Amino acid sequence: MKILIQKFGGTSVSTHERRALVVNKILKGIEEGFCPVVVVSAMGRKGQPYATDTLLSLISDEFKKKNSLGVDLLMGCGEIISTVVVSDELAKNNLQAVPLTGGQAGIITDDSYNNAAILRVESEKLLNILKEGKIPVVAGFQGVSEKGFITTIGRGGSDTTAALLGVALQAEEVQIYTDVDGIMTADPRIVSDASLIEEISYNEVFQFADQGAKVIHPRAVEIAMKGNIPLAIKNTMSDCKGTIISNKAIQSSNNVIDGITSMDKRVQVTVECSKNTDNDNYWVLFDELANKSISLDLINVFTKQKIFTIDEKDLDNLKIIMKNLGLQYSYVEECTKISLIGAGMRGIPGVMAKILKILARERIDVLQTADSHTTIWCLVESKNAERAINSLHRDFKLGGCEG
Ligand code: ASP
Numbered sequence: 462m463k464i465l466i467q468k469f470g471g472t473s474v475s476t477h478e479r480r481a482l483v484v485n486k487i488l489k490g491i492e493e494g495f496c497p498v499v500v501v502s503a504m505g506r507k508g509q510p511y512a513t514d515t516l517l518s519l520i521s522d523e524f525k526k527k528n529s530l531g532v533d534l535l536m537g538c539g540e541i542i543s544t545v546v547v548s549d550e551l552a553k554n555n556l557q558a559v560p561l562t563g564g565q566a567g568i569i570t571d572d573s574y575n576n577a578a579i580l581r582v583e584s585e586k587l588l589n590i591l592k593e594g595k596i597p598v599v600a601g602f603q604g605v606s607e608k609g610f611i612t613t614i615g616r617g618g619s620d621t622t623a624a625l626l627g628v629a630l631q632a633e634e635v636q637i638y639t640d641v642d643g644i645m646t647a648d649p650r651i652v653s654d655a656s657l658i659e660e661i662s663y664n665e666v667f668q669f670a671d672q673g674a675k676v677i678h679p680r681a682v683e684i685a686m687k688g689n690i691p692l693a694i695k696n697t698m699s700d701c702k703g704t705i706i707s708n709k710a711i712q713s714s715n716n717v718i719d720g721i722t723s724m725d726k727r728v729q730v731t732v733e734c735s736k737n738t739d740n741d742n743y744w745v746l747f748d749e750l751a752n753k754s755i756s757l758d759l760i761n762v763f764t765k766q767k768i769f770t771i772d773e774k775d776l777d778n779l780k781i782i783m784k785n786l787g788l789q790y791s792y793v794e795e796c797t798k799i800s801l802i803g804a805g806m807r808g809i810p811g812v813m814a815k816i817l818k819i820l821a822r823e824r825i826d827v828l829q830t831a832d833s834h835t836t837i838w839c840l841v842e843s844k845n846a847e848r849a850i851n852s853l854h855r856d857f858k859l860g861g862c863e864g
């Protein structure tokens with residue numbers, strides 16, 4: 462039995478017309494010889510009657526604080542409604558579906574309501590339904606505690622449900638259907654000819670931070686990576702091939718760079734360690750920053766200087782810490798961290814040289830860099846970021862026209 466997990470997000474199941482497209486995708490799966498297991502999110506977005514946020518707006522903040530068991534029971538309703546509505550749609554197409562809560566599908570969690578941890582997946586019931594030639598339609602984002610209460614597994618958790626079932630059932634693939642074609646080589650609002658990335662490794666998706674997290678929940682990627690199950694991001698509204706996330710992508714990639722993303726509102730901080738005493742105790746500063754929950758990025762520790770970046774929202778707190786510790790420092794506001802991502806860059810010489818050459822040609826100052834096996838980061842002033850990203854995107858031939 463070749464099992465395929467097909468997860469449909471809130472917008473995909475929000476209207477009758479869209480649910481007809483969902484049925485087409487399931488039919489296509491069956492035509493290709495797969496036994497589909499469908500996972501659904503709550504219908505629509507905030508404002509629409511059964512969306513998770515709409516359900517949450519029905520109860521007081523007071524209740525939310527004190528009755529997390531009740532909150533999970535309420536939130537779980539959105540997905541449960543979708544399972545029955547989608548099953549109805551399948552029945553109209555002569556497909557026998559079995560709507561299931563997460564618990565009925567065998568997802569067992571601990572009892573940390575609102576953000577429960579998965580204990581195990583008992584896949585027997587799903588396998589029996591599949592053997593009968595029926596389609597299980599599972600409520601995403603929820604499980605059941607061992608005491609028998611409905612739990613939810615964290616916002617955006619339906620992707621996680623899909624990945625969990627994919628691993629438990631040893632599916633051929635987990636398809637995540639959404640309202641975009643997949644992961645792009647750059648943000649299309651910044652780069653007009655940004656193109657779709659057809660294949661990418663699990664690790665690279667984490668590097669896509671914002672963009673990656675928007676199309677798929679990082680926890681789902683982590684689970685699929687551990688279980689070595691390929692994930693496919695696809696558009697319910699189109700026939701586009703989408704983006705395949707797997708380990709194979711690393712072997713087959715010819716590109717050193719697969720995509721570029723960026724994060725703005727960064728502030729670069731330089732601490733001068735003039736006296737020996739400063740230098741002996743410099744860790745006190747990092748301790749203080751941690752105590753105030755200030756997260757650091759691009760950290761370079763030199764004997765005479767410590768350089769790092771922080772989010773703009775933490776600047777006021779940083780100033781207070783520096784004053785209290787009596788440290789000399791300077792900072793550059795309005796910076797953007799550009800990430801060039803590509804598992805294929807590992808062990809390839811000259812990638813950094815090429816990046817720096819492109820930026821120098823554009824007369825864009827690079828304020829700081831860092832690198833890992835899959836990513837090179839460059840910090841630039843935000844006023845230059847759009848130009849930098851476009852030049853890098855063009856020169857690394859990531860655009861749609863150049864293929
Ligand atoms: N409906 C849930 C949420 O809005 C889960 C999901 O959509 O993945 O967070």
Ligand code: MG
Nearest residue numbers: 470617620678
């Ligand atoms: Mg989602």
